[in-house]
Amino acid sequence: MKKVITYGTYDLFHQGHYNLLKRAKDLGDYLIVGVTTDNFDLERGKMNTCNNVMERIEAVKATGLADQIVIEEYCGQKIDDIQKYGVDIFAIGSDWEGYFDYLNEFCQVVYLPRTQGISSTQLRQERPTVNIGIIGTGSIAFRFVPESKNVNSAVISAAYNPDMGENMVFCEKYQIPVVANDLDELYANCNAVYIASPHYTHYDYVKSALLAGKHVLCETPFVFSMAQAEELYQIAEEKKLVLMVALKTAYTPAFGHLFSLLKSRIIGDVVEVNASVTTLTDESSEKLDCKHFGGSMSENACFPLLPIFKFLGADYRNINFYSKMKNGVDIFTKAVFRFDHAVASFQVGLGVKTEGCMTVAGTKGYVYVPAPWWKTDYFEVRYEDQNLNKKYFYPFVEEGLRYEIKDFVAAILSEGYHHQISKIENLKMAEVQECYINGINVYRL
Numbered sequence: 001m002k003k004v005i006t007y008g009t010y011d012l013f014h015q016g017h018y019n020l021l022k023r024a025k026d027l028g029d030y031l032i033v034g035v036t037t038d039n040f041d042l043e044r045g046k047m048n049t050c051n052n053v054m055e056r057i058e059a060v061k062a063t064g065l066a067d068q069i070v071i072e073e074y075c076g077q078k079i080d081d082i083q084k085y086g087v088d089i090f091a092i093g094s095d096w097e098g099y100f101d102y103l104n105e106f107c108q109v110v111y112l113p114r115t116q117g118i119s120s121t122q123l124r125q126e127r128p129t130v131n132i133g134i135i136g137t138g139s140i141a142f143r144f145v146p147e148s149k150n151v152n153s154a155v156i157s158a159a160y161n162p163d164m165g166e167n168m169v170f171c172e173k174y175q176i177p178v179v180a181n182d183l184d185e186l187y188a189n190c191n192a193v194y195i196a197s198p199h200y201t202h203y204d205y206v207k208s209a210l211l212a213g214k215h216v217l218c219e220t221p222f223v224f225s226m227a228q229a230e231e232l233y234q235i236a237e238e239k240k241l242v243l244m245v246a247l248k249t250a251y252t253p254a255f256g257h258l259f260s261l262l263k264s265r266i267i268g269d270v271v272e273v274n275a276s277v278t279t280l281t282d283e284s285s286e287k288l289d290c291k292h293f294g295g296s297m298s299e300n301a302c303f304p305l306l307p308i309f310k311f312l313g314a315d316y317r318n319i320n321f322y323s324k325m326k327n328g329v330d331i332f333t334k335a336v337f338r339f340d341h342a343v344a345s346f347q348v349g350l351g352v353k354t355e356g357c358m359t360v361a362g363t364k365g366y367v368y369v370p371a372p373w374w375k376t377d378y379f380e381v382r383y384e385d386q387n388l389n390k391k392y393f394y395p396f397v398e399e400g401l402r403y404e405i406k407d408f409v410a411a412i413l414s415e416g417y418h419h420q421i422s423k424i425e426n427l428k429m430a431e432v433q434e435c436y437i438n439g440i441n442v443y444r445l
Contacts, residue, residue, distance in 0.1 A: 002028035004089045005081060007072055009036050011051050013059035016115035021065045023112045024091040032085055033066040037073050038253075082106045130409045131157035133180070133190030133214070135205050136197030137170035140219060144194060145174045147401035154409050158189040187212040192412060194246070195219060199299075200292040203228045206243070210235045215242040217408045220302040222426055224293060224437055229430040233423055242411045244404075247302055249374045250420040251403035254394040255307075258367065258379055261392075262311055266381055267362030271342045273311050275304035275358040275373060278332070278349035287350055290328035296348040297321075297333050297436050303374045304346030304358075305429045306421070311360060312342050314428040319435065321442040326351060332445075333436075375400050 006024045010017050025031045038053050051059070053071070060066050070081060082090060083106065090103050094111045103109050130153050134141055137159055148154045158178035161167035171179045180186035186193070192215040195205045203223045209216050210232065222245045223229050236243035249255050262270055277300040281287055288294045317338045323330040331351030337344040347354050356371030365383040369376050377396040382389045407420060436442060 001030055002089065003030045003032065003085060003087045004028040004091055005032040005034065005078075005085065005087045006091045007034035007036065007078065008093075010056045010060055013051075013056070017059075018063055018065075019115045020093055020112055021060070021063055025065045027089050027091055027110060030067045031065060032068045032070060032081070032087065033060050034070050034072040034078075034081065035060060037071055078103065079106060128413060129153055129155050130192050130215075130412050131155050131190045132192045132194050132217075133158040133160065133178075133186040134176075135160050135183075135186065135193060135195045135209070136201075136219075137161045137166055138196060138198075141170065141194075141196040142173075143399045144196065144401055144405070145176075147399050148405050150397075150402045151405045151409055153413065154405055158186050160186040183208060183212075187214060190214065192217070192242075192408070198286070198292060200224075203232070206232050207235065210239060210241055210243065213239060213241070215408075215412050217242075217244045217246050217404070219246045221298060221429070221433060222302070223430050223433075224298070225434045226427055226431040229427050233427070242408065244408050244411065244419065245302075245421055245426055246401075246404050246408075247306055247421060248400050248404050249303060250306055250310075251407050252375065252394070252396055252400055253403070254376050254379060254392070254396065256420070257392065257394060258369070259310055261381070262360065262362075262367070265362075265364075267360065267366055268364030269341070270311050270360055270362050272361040273308050273342070273344040273358070274346065275307055276347040276354045276356050277303045277372075277374060278347060278352055278354045278356060280353055281350040283327070283351075285350075288327065288329050288331070293437070295329035295331070295333075296350045297323075297330055297433065299350060300348035301333075301335070301346070301433065301436075302429055304348065305432060306425075307358060307360070308337065308344040308346065309425045309428055312337075312339050312344055314424050315339070316344075316428075319432065319441060321436055322445055323442060324352060324445045335432075 004024050004027045008017065021033065035053065035057050057069055060069055082103065087107050089108045089110055090100065091110045091112055092100055093114045095114060097111045100109055132154060134156060145156050148156055156176055158180050159167060159171050159176050160180040160183060168179055178189045193209040195202060195216065195218040197205055199221050202218055206216050206218050233243060287299050317340060319335055319337050322334045324332040332349040334347050335345060356373060358369040358373035360367040365381060367379055367381055369379040375396055378391065378393050380389060380391045411419065
């Protein structure tokens, strides 16, 4: 029996994919089809896939051409699969001609003609465009625009800053077509808004954008009261708009896989989460401005709150804060939570430095995520028997913002999209900020 193997992403499965699989099938008696995982696609820089791996597998299965489907997860797997399955022919599209010649050492390599006039890239380009208007042109916006270029269907169409001089410099640097003089002009030139303004302005800008009928991606921290957060979600739900918080850690491959592993009880019951996010900041920084909710809690608390609420749930019993103050703001705060079944704590600082790692303790082992854990590409699961320890590696490309942009666009274009940060989690984050601002259980050091 002659075995043939081929590989592909098979995103937005089309006639060209079918034709290629049919040609590969005709080369032998048994066809093995390798479908790349989302994670492997990310490692290869493919941020533009529209279908997840299960949807792509189902599309290949529906053709009836594949006798066996395997998952391609890592570089070098093709050689392993060829040897493992006793493959006689490796078949791939002619646009790869010459690239896989090294596989001739292990089997025959055949480059198949592709169907002209159709491709996944073409179909993605024909999808609706999400025109994003930016409010606020500070440092994070300067990172957002280049990252957005890696996400299909995302186009930065306009920008607004009350300081027109800064706005013009920003738009000229990134060749943004509309330098909006006011919010009305911005809204007229976009169907979604990214809010990167100072955090004390978030509530007003989010509400304005939602009332204007625009989908919203808001930078962290979202808002500083639960009532404000509930009001904004109510508006979004009534108008059937996407409202997301740009907490980039939640959208990264490593964090998503860590969440899945913990939910599968790889370390047993989770009984403690501890995370630190601290930096040494210039005292003249706006981040330490007491008039505008400055301080380490406002600036950094959303990051450690994410794993605490993701891994333990958002229904905490109580919380205490311990803060080192300077010039009316906290330069360091430690928070301690009590849950019915676990405890959690975090450290945030703008004038105190700690090890920026995260640990998750369980009844069978623990997880160690090294600094900076909030943009990690690596973590380790550790046990009493060190021989059982396992390291996990995932991509974290450039600034990491492309992951949240991809999810924002997907949420707008796909009905029933699952959000990485739930409504209740965002509400609870706002509640924690509100408790701190109101001085509830806050103890000054």
